[in-house]
Amino acid sequence: MKKVILILLSFMFFGFGNAQQQFDTVAYKSTYKNLFEKTAFGDSLTTENKIAGLSRAWAEAKYNFANFDLVPQVNWDSIYHAYIPRVLATKNKEEYYKVLVEFYKPLNDGHTLIVAPRELWDKMYATLPIKTKLLDGKVVITRLKSTEEVYKLLQPRTVIHKINGQLVKQYTERHIAPSINSSTPHDLNARLYSFFFTRGKLSEPVILELETPEGKLFTHSFPRKKMDQLLPATNDYSYKKLDESTSLLTINTFMQPDVIKLYDSIFKAPHPKNLLIDLRENGGGNGNNGFELIGYLTSEPFPMSKQIMRRYKPVQRAWGGEPDVLEIGEYDWMPHQKTVFKGRVIVLTGPDTYSAAEDFLSSFKAIKRGTVIGQTTGGSTGQPLTFPLPFGGLGVVCAKRDVQPDWTEFVGVGIHPDVEVQPTLAAFIAGRDETLETALTILKQ
The missing domain is CATH 2.30.42.10 (PDZ domain)
Known part of the structure; x- marks a missing residue:
């Protein structure tokens, strides 16, 4: 009897056999998160650091770059192998980063690049x-x-x-x-x-x-x-009347949230008959700041660019399937402004119209709200993914592909204007703005 009681007590205190730990989802996620956040680069230009930096840049692009289909001639693994002896031959950090910078060039993407560490900026x-x-x-x-x-x-x-x-x-x-x-x-x-x-x-x-x-x-x-x-190139944004019926809104970046205040002041005041929006030097920023502007031009929900993303599933490779699952995001922007501008709108563009400015243009053209005049845009947008490299350098990979709401490609192509204007040197030296002149002529028609 005593033996039975001892056995029962052992089960009560120590469990029935060797209890196994349950799967810990928090620990699992944390482990894989640390794989991307922790780095093991040293400060010296050793063979190990040279290879580690190149390998990190290769792997981040291999598993995250959104536009490999636009460069079908690229064999990414072969390029990686070709660059191993090149990075090993570098004698200092400057040479090393010049090679790393060139490593990403075959990907032909303005949002995919290598940035040298700050200590090399003066060089x-x-x-x-x-x-x-x-x-x-x-x-x-x-x-x-x-x-x-x-x-x-x-x-x-x-x-x-x-x-x-x-x-x-x-x-x-x-x-x-x-x-x-x-x-x-x-x-x-x-x-x-x-x-x-x-x-x-x-x-x-x-x-x-x-x-x-x-x-x-x-x-x-x-x-x-x-x-x-360097001094700032120009004001981030400005607004001025060109004549009694036409005003010019120049936005050189969508990065600053303060631009929303400018929209508010413009559209709450008496409206001009015509509005010109100059995006020729707009290199991008936060796309939402561009969509807020469109929200003053229409009261109806409008489509944003379709977002195409890779979702890698390694188990599919083991099963003989496709490891990259295509994920498509489709969203509408819901305007919330009480005041809507109903006059004529013309947008001015050029090759420096880039990134979030192209996202703006993609939606603007989709709702056929006005005319686009100028030159084809730069043809690059998406979501940059950043990661550390040796000695404080930075890698950037475009991790999201965008297409226009009607599935028209513009990454690697650009968005074409409705009316093309190729500025000339003679006109510029004479102080003329041919793109703006064309816009004003169309308004008079």
């Missing part, structure tokens, strides 16, 4: 404080972003013929193009001859052969500036 990202543009095959200064005396010769409408003794096209192809990721040919030109044209070492001056608007030729040397010391 790779210093630049002149100017904005330039390619017109009729020539590079012309469109804006000076400095008040310093040393840059006073870099006035708008001045043409740049040579840089460091080389013709601009030869220089950009040799020194700038290898490090530039782009989605379309016109996107590449905008980047080569605009944003990154004078990028290089802070310690090395830039020698330019220039031609003034009056036709005077001269050569001059200019020091580069640190990237974080």
